[in-house]
Amino acid sequence: MLLMLCTLTNAVRGQENGERGQYSLVAYISGGMGHYATAAGTPVAVNPVTSKWGFAGSVRVLWYPDHLLRIGFESGHMTFYSYKFTDSIGKAGKTSVTGVPLLLVASMPITARLNAFFGTGFYNMTTNLDYGGKTDSHKLAVGWMLAASYVQPLSKDLGVGFELKWMDAAQTVDASIVGQLQLVWKFIKW
Amino acid sequence: MKTRITILILVCCCSCLKKFEAPVPDTRWSSFDSASASPIAYRVRQKLEGIFTITSGNDEFGNLAAVKWSYLANGADTSFYLSLFCENQVPYIICEARRQDSNILLNGYWRQMVNTGTGKARLMISAGKGGRALLSGAVPDSIVIEGSFGTGDELPARPLRLKYQRPLYKATPMQIVAHRLGGRNSDLLPASENSIEMLRMATRFGATGVETDVRLTSDGVPIVYHDETLNERLIQKNGMLGPIKNYTYAQLNTLVRLINGEHIPTLREVLTTLVYNTSLNFIWLDTKIDGDLQVLRDMQVEFMQKAAAIGRTVDISIGIPTDAVLDNFKRLPDYKNVPSVCELDIDKLEQANSHIWGPRWTLGTQNEDVARLHNEGKKAYVWTLDVPGNIATFIKEGHFDGILSNYPSAVAFYYYAQ
Incomplete structure (x- = not known):
C-alpha cells in the first residue's frame, strides 16, 4: 500500500495540465514458470519428493489514463509447489498447492519500455491431495505481488515482453519468483 | 522518488517480527x-x-x-x-x-x-x-x-x-477446567493445544478437568481440533489448506502435524488417555459438529463405562454451544439423560436437561441463577476466566462449581489459597 501511495504521488506529479489525453484498457497475457521461494514444509516422515517449479499464467487488465499511474486487476493460475510421498506402509500419494491471484494492481512506467507493478489482494489457494482418495480444499489467503516487465512494441497497440515477478500469498507463507513471456494488447481506446 | 522507494524497500527488508519462545529448560541435575x-x-x-x-x-x-x-x-x-x-x-x-x-x-x-x-x-x-x-x-x-x-x-x-x-483449601469442591486440553498455543506451553501431550500435562498446570473441541473428518472420525480450518496458528506448514472437514483421518494423520509436532488426536485417543493415564475427572466436549451427534454419544457411553470399570468416575459431557447443536442434541435418543454442558440460557438448559450450565464470565457471577440450579441438583461452570483478579473475584463472590480457564494454575492458586 505504501508503494502504491508513492506511485500515486509520482503519478500526480507526472499528470499533464490542460485537456485530458487518451484513455485505454490494456491487457497483459502472460505465461511462464515459477520457482517456489519459501520453505515448503513437506513432512519428512513421508519421504517427500518435492518439485518447486510450476506453471504460472496471468491475465492483467489495466486502465491507462493520461497520466503515469495505471490501475487494474490481475488474476490467473499458478502452481506454487507439489510433492510426492510414501507413507510408513508404502502407500503413495501426491499433493500440489496452487493459487489463483485476485489482485488490485497499480503500475507505473520506469522508462518507455520498462514498467513496475504492485498488487495487493487475495490468493484463492487450493490443496490438491491424492492419498486414499482425492481432496481439493480451498483457502482465501491475503497476499501481494511485485513485478517488473520489459515490453518491446510490435505495433501501436501490440507488444511482447518479459516479466519477472514475486507472487506472495503472505497469509499461508507461500511465495514464488515467476518469469513470464508476455503479450501486451491495448484493446480499447477512447 | 527513486530515493524514497529505495528507502521504503530497505525498511521493508529490514523489518522483522520478534519470535516469542519459552522453551522448557534442560533440567538435568x-x-x-x-x-x-x-x-x-x-x-x-x-x-x-x-x-x-x-x-x-x-x-x-x-x-x-x-x-x-x-x-x-x-x-x-x-x-x-x-x-x-x-x-x-x-x-x-x-x-x-x-x-x-x-x-x-x-x-x-x-x-x-x-x-x-x-x-x-x-x-x-x-x-x-x-x-x-x-x-x-x-x-x-x-x-x-x-x-x-x-x-x-x-x-x-x-x-x-x-x-x-x-493445608490446601478443599471445603467446597471446585472443578478447575483447562481450556483446549491444558492451554493455548499463544501461551507458549511445551505442547500444542488440543494434543495428547498437552492433556498429559494438564494436571501439572492445576487442572482437574479439561475442555476440548470436537470435529468430524470427511470420513466421520471424531477428532480434536479448535479451528474450522488447517492454518498456520495450529499446524506446521505442509501444503494442507482449507476446512479440516475436507480431509480424511488418514490424510490428516499422515500429513498434518500440530505446531509442536504432535498429530491431531482422535477423540478416542483423548478419552483413552484421560481415563487411563490422568487423574482428570471431567471433560467438556465443545461440539463443533454440524449434524448427528450419535458418534459423540456412543463414545461418551463407552468411556464412562470404561472409567467405571477401573473404579473411576469421569464426567464426559457433550457441550451445547449453539441452538443448532441443541437441536441436534435433542434428536439423540433419551437425550434428557445424556450428560451435557449447555452454554445457552437456562430455559434451553432445561430443554436439554443438561446437568451443567456453562455461562460466559462476562455475564457476571449470576448467583441467583446458580443457586436455582444448585437447588435442582445441577452445576454451573463459568468460562473463560483468565485474568487473575477476575478469577479471585469469581471464587470469592461467586458460587460456581467450576471455572474454565487458559490458566488453570491461576484458578488452582486462588482456589486452594482461600
Whole structure:
C-alpha cells in the first residue's frame, strides 16, 4: 500500500495540465514458470519428493489514463509447489498447492519500455491431495505481488515482453519468483 | 522518488517480527539424577501439599504458593509431579521429587505465564527442615523448601525459600477446567493445544478437568481440533489448506502435524488417555459438529463405562454451544439423560436437561441463577476466566462449581489459597 501511495504521488506529479489525453484498457497475457521461494514444509516422515517449479499464467487488465499511474486487476493460475510421498506402509500419494491471484494492481512506467507493478489482494489457494482418495480444499489467503516487465512494441497497440515477478500469498507463507513471456494488447481506446 | 522507494524497500527488508519462545529448560541435575537419589513414598508426598509462605524469591513468585501433587499414570512407570502455583501474576513451578539420604530434592522448572519468563528450579527440603521427619513418616514441626532458580538454561542462582503455612483449601469442591486440553498455543506451553501431550500435562498446570473441541473428518472420525480450518496458528506448514472437514483421518494423520509436532488426536485417543493415564475427572466436549451427534454419544457411553470399570468416575459431557447443536442434541435418543454442558440460557438448559450450565464470565457471577440450579441438583461452570483478579473475584463472590480457564494454575492458586 505504501508503494502504491508513492506511485500515486509520482503519478500526480507526472499528470499533464490542460485537456485530458487518451484513455485505454490494456491487457497483459502472460505465461511462464515459477520457482517456489519459501520453505515448503513437506513432512519428512513421508519421504517427500518435492518439485518447486510450476506453471504460472496471468491475465492483467489495466486502465491507462493520461497520466503515469495505471490501475487494474490481475488474476490467473499458478502452481506454487507439489510433492510426492510414501507413507510408513508404502502407500503413495501426491499433493500440489496452487493459487489463483485476485489482485488490485497499480503500475507505473520506469522508462518507455520498462514498467513496475504492485498488487495487493487475495490468493484463492487450493490443496490438491491424492492419498486414499482425492481432496481439493480451498483457502482465501491475503497476499501481494511485485513485478517488473520489459515490453518491446510490435505495433501501436501490440507488444511482447518479459516479466519477472514475486507472487506472495503472505497469509499461508507461500511465495514464488515467476518469469513470464508476455503479450501486451491495448484493446480499447477512447 | 527513486530515493524514497529505495528507502521504503530497505525498511521493508529490514523489518522483522520478534519470535516469542519459552522453551522448557534442560533440567538435568547431577545430584538429582545420581544413583543415590530414589523416589519418595506416597505418604511423604501427601504431607507435602499445602499453602506455603514465600520468604525469598518474592519478586518473581509473590508471597504465597499452593503446593500440590499430580501424577501421570503409565503402567508401572507412573510419574509424580509437584506443582507450585504462585501468587505474583500466577507463575508456576513444576518439579519431580527424590530423596537423597534424609533430604528431599525437588528438580524442575518455573514459568511465568504473563511473559516468556522461564528457567530451572532446584529446591530441597533438607533433613533438619522437615525432610527427615517427612521421610520417616512423622509430622514435621515445619517444612521449609529452599533452593534457587535461574533464567533459561542458566544455572539457578536466585534464592527461593518457602515455608509451610496451612493445608490446601478443599471445603467446597471446585472443578478447575483447562481450556483446549491444558492451554493455548499463544501461551507458549511445551505442547500444542488440543494434543495428547498437552492433556498429559494438564494436571501439572492445576487442572482437574479439561475442555476440548470436537470435529468430524470427511470420513466421520471424531477428532480434536479448535479451528474450522488447517492454518498456520495450529499446524506446521505442509501444503494442507482449507476446512479440516475436507480431509480424511488418514490424510490428516499422515500429513498434518500440530505446531509442536504432535498429530491431531482422535477423540478416542483423548478419552483413552484421560481415563487411563490422568487423574482428570471431567471433560467438556465443545461440539463443533454440524449434524448427528450419535458418534459423540456412543463414545461418551463407552468411556464412562470404561472409567467405571477401573473404579473411576469421569464426567464426559457433550457441550451445547449453539441452538443448532441443541437441536441436534435433542434428536439423540433419551437425550434428557445424556450428560451435557449447555452454554445457552437456562430455559434451553432445561430443554436439554443438561446437568451443567456453562455461562460466559462476562455475564457476571449470576448467583441467583446458580443457586436455582444448585437447588435442582445441577452445576454451573463459568468460562473463560483468565485474568487473575477476575478469577479471585469469581471464587470469592461467586458460587460456581467450576471455572474454565487458559490458566488453570491461576484458578488452582486462588482456589486452594482461600
